[in-house]
Amino acid sequence: MIQHKIVALIALLFFTACSSTPDNETPIAPPAVPESTTTSVSAAVPAELAQHSTTLTEPPPSLAAPKISPPPPSHHESPKGTEPAIALGWLKNGNIRFTKGYFRKDGKSKSDIKRLVAGQYPHTIVLSCSDSRVPPEHAFDQALGEIFVIRVAGEALDSSVVASIEYAVEHLGARLLVVMGHTHCGAIKAALSSKPGQSVGSADLDALVADIKPRISSIAATSDVSEASSKNASGVAEDLVKRSKILSDKVHDGTLVIKSAMYWLNSGTVSWLE
Ligand SMILES: [Zn+2]
Numbered sequence: 001m002i003q004h005k006i007v008a009l010i011a012l013l014f015f016t017a018c019s020s021t022p023d024n025e026t027p028i029a030p031p032a033v034p035e036s037t038t039t040s041v042s043a044a045v046p047a048e049l050a051q052h053s054t055t056l057t058e059p060p061p062s063l064a065a066p067k068i069s070p071p072p073p074s075h076h077e078s079p080k081g082t083e084p085a086i087a088l089g090w091l092k093n094g095n096i097r098f099t100k101g102y103f104r105k106d107g108k109s110k111s112d113i114k115r116l117v118a119g120q121y122p123h124t125i126v127l128s129c130s131d132s133r134v135p136p137e138h139a140f141d142q143a144l145g146e147i148f149v150i151r152v153a154g155e156a157l158d159s160s161v162v163a164s165i166e167y168a169v170e171h172l173g174a175r176l177l178v179v180m181g182h183t184h185c186g187a188i189k190a191a192l193s194s195k196p197g198q199s200v201g202s203a204d205l206d207a208l209v210a211d212i213k214p215r216i217s218s219i220a221a222t223s224d225v226s227e228a229s230s231k232n233a234s235g236v237a238e239d240l241v242k243r244s245k246i247l248s249d250k251v252h253d254g255t256l257v258i259k260s261a262m263y264w265l266n267s268g269t270v271s272w273l274e
Contacts, residue, residue, distance in 0.1 A: 075107060075123065075146045080173040082123035084257035087176040091124060094141035095270045107143025115145075122148040125168045127155050127236065128180040129187065134263050136180065139270060148174055154187030155179055155236045156211040157243065166246045175256055177247075179240070180270065181233030182263040183226045187212060192221055192228050215239070226262070233260040234273050 075090055097103060106112075123146060126136040130151045137147065148168040150161055168174045181188070191212040194200050200209050215235030216228040237260045241248045250256035260273040 075143065080121040081175055082121075084176040087123040088257075088259065090142070090146075091140045091176075091178065091270075092272075095139060095268075097141045098139055099268045103141050104143060107146065112144050120145045120148075120172060122146055122168065122172055122174050124148070124176040124178060125150070125165055125174045126178045126180060127152075127161065127165065128178075128263070129153055129155055129182055129185055131182060131185065133265055134180070134182045136178075139180075139263055139268065148172060153208060154185060154191065154212045155181060155233060156187065156208045157236060157239060158207075158211070162240065162244050162247075165240065166244055169250055169256055170246060177237075177240070177256060177258045178261055179233050179237045179258065180261045180263055181229040183229065183265050185225060185229045188216065188229045188232055189225050191232075192216060192219065192223070192225060230260075230262050230273060233262060236260070 094104075124142075125148045126140075127150045128134055128136050130153050136142070136149050136151075140147065148164075150164045152158075152161055165177060169177070187208065190200050190205075191209045194209055194213070199206055212232055215232045219228040219231055237258045240258065241251055247256060247258075251258060262271050262273060263269075264271065
């Protein structure tokens with residue numbers, strides 16, 4: 001009799017528990033994990049971590065197998081004063097890698113960071129626009145310590161820019177200088193459309209535009225910005241030689257080669273101006 005009461009009580013409790021949930025309530029399921037989440041996490045890892053893990057699995061230098069033949073020269077093993085033609089070849093090859101999406105893995109490890117504490121011998125100086133879409137290290141696929149970069153809107157010249165280039169030529173031994181303009185350049189656009197005596201926003205902005213404007217004076221305000229940008233890059237290369245005796249002497253004795261170039265935003269390609 002007691003057992004029957006217990007069974008009846010359990011049945012009553014079970015029924016009460018079940019009936020407290022409305023029939024139309026949708027069961028709560030765990031939030032679905034979008035497929036793209038998994039993909040993006042795994043895709044975000046390789047670039048840095050893959051490089052890191054590769055470095056960690058390498059044996060320390062003392063245990064490394066002896067090299068049978070000298071390794072081929074690479075960018076970061078180049079001596080001070082790399083021949084301009086060789087440096088230019090590295091930049092051209094690097095830009096091909098960049099446009100094809102194939103990048104070097106060397107030159108960015110912890111050992112490279114430590115190696116460069118002792119000093120730097122960049123093979124090339126690059127003066128380019130500050131535009132976030134035009135990073136020379138990426139466009140030329142160059143690693144740590146390989147290119148000495150000065151970036152300023154419209155590659156405009158002032159004392160700091162010229163001094164930085166002079167320093168790299170005199171003290172770091174760089175023998176190739178590249179002045180690289182680019183398509184859709186905002187600074188060139190501002191200089192092209194500004195009218196004489198008209199401020200573009202501040203005294204410093206006016207000074208920047210005033211430096212650029214004479215180099216593109218022959219270009220009509222309605223012309224393609226790319227044409228003006230190209231003209232400006234060539235003009236900067238010429239003005240640097242006129243303005244700096246250090247650079248002028250180095251160019252005339254054949255130590256320094258100056259090239260101007262254009263970076264095309266639509267393709268990532270660098271074309272070389274003569
Ligand atoms: Zn620009």
